[in-house]
Amino acid sequence: MRQKMRLGGLTWTLIGIILIGILLRLFVFKPYLIPSASMEPGITSGDRILVNQLSYRFGAPSRGDILVFAYPRDPSRTFVKRVIALEGETVELKDNQVFINGQLVNEPYLKPGDYPPFGPETIPQKNVFVLGDNRRQSEDSREWGLLPYNYLIGKATMIYYPLQRIKFLQ
Numbered sequence: 001m002r003q004k005m006r007l008g009g010l011t012w013t014l015i016g017i018i019l020i021g022i023l024l025r026l027f028v029f030k031p032y033l034i035p036s037a038s039m040e041p042g043i044t045s046g047d048r049i050l051v052n053q054l055s056y057r058f059g060a061p062s063r064g065d066i067l068v069f070a071y072p073r074d075p076s077r078t079f080v081k082r083v084i085a086l087e088g089e090t091v092e093l094k095d096n097q098v099f100i101n102g103q104l105v106n107e108p109y110l111k112p113g114d115y116p117p118f119g120p121e122t123i124p125q126k127n128v129f130v131l132g133d134n135r136r137q138s139e140d141s142r143e144w145g146l147l148p149y150n151y152l153i154g155k156a157t158m159i160y161y162p163l164q165r166i167k168f169l170q
Contacts (some may be wrong), residue, residue, distance in 0.1 A: 016073075029053070030154065032068055036040050037079055038132035038139070039066070040111050042169070048079070048161035055155035060088070061128050066156040068128075073144055080156060081130035081140050081147075082109070091129045092119035093142070097129075109133050115150065118142045122165070126150075 018084040034047040043066070045048065051068045061083045062066060071077040085091035089100050094117045115135040123129055127146040132138025141147060158168045 022158050029157070031160070032080070032156075034080060037137050039082070040134040040137075041111050042066075042133055043080065043156070044063065044160070044165075047165060050158050051154040051158055052157050053154040056152045057147070060149070061152065061155070063105075064170070067128075067130060067147075068153045068156055069147060070151045070153060070166050071144075072147065072151055075151070078153065079139075081132050081138070083128050084131050084141075085129035086125050087123050087125045087127055089129075090120050090122045092121075093117055097127045107133075109137070116142075121146075 029050045030053055032049050032051055033041050034045055034124060035108050037045050041139065049068075055061075055084075063083055063086060065083045065135040066080060067083060068078055071079050084098055084105070085100055090102075092099045092102075096114055098107060099120075111134040113134070121129070123146060126149045127140045128149075130147050131142065133138045156169050159165050
């Protein structure tokens with residue numbers, strides 16, 4: 001009788017764990033495959049990332065966040081880029097550097113390379129300016145414009161595959 005009770009308790013525990021996992025997968029964390037080199041060197045083509053879909057339901061993006069979003073020109077596609085400028089800020093790219101409100105932004109994650117100047121442009125409410133870390137191979141706000149909040153899917157939180165690249169993203 002005791003063995004049956006233990007087996008029953010274990011079964012319900014496993015069912016609970018599975019249900020929690022399914023709920024987390026459906027409503028909180030979603031996996032994505034990175035198809036391009038636009039976020040190198042930090043995230044490379046073929047990496048698989050987890051995205052927290054609740055991140056921006058209760059708050060706004062911050063500078064430096066890595067976003068997954070519906071591409072504004074074709075919402076059936078998803079893109080991954082880094083937030084560079086926030087609403088109310090003025091962004092300018094010159095001499096291969098980014099300036100926010102006239103101040104140079106430190107970008108240690110950036111892949112070296114030349115890219116054309118942009119701006120200055122002031123970001124309106126409920127929008128962000130996003131760029132890829134590999135500016136030479138990135139289709140981003142310089143090309144298609146600002147990213148409205150309603151296109152945000154979530155914040156990239158970690159690389160989970162390939163196994164030798166597992167890490168939390170910042």
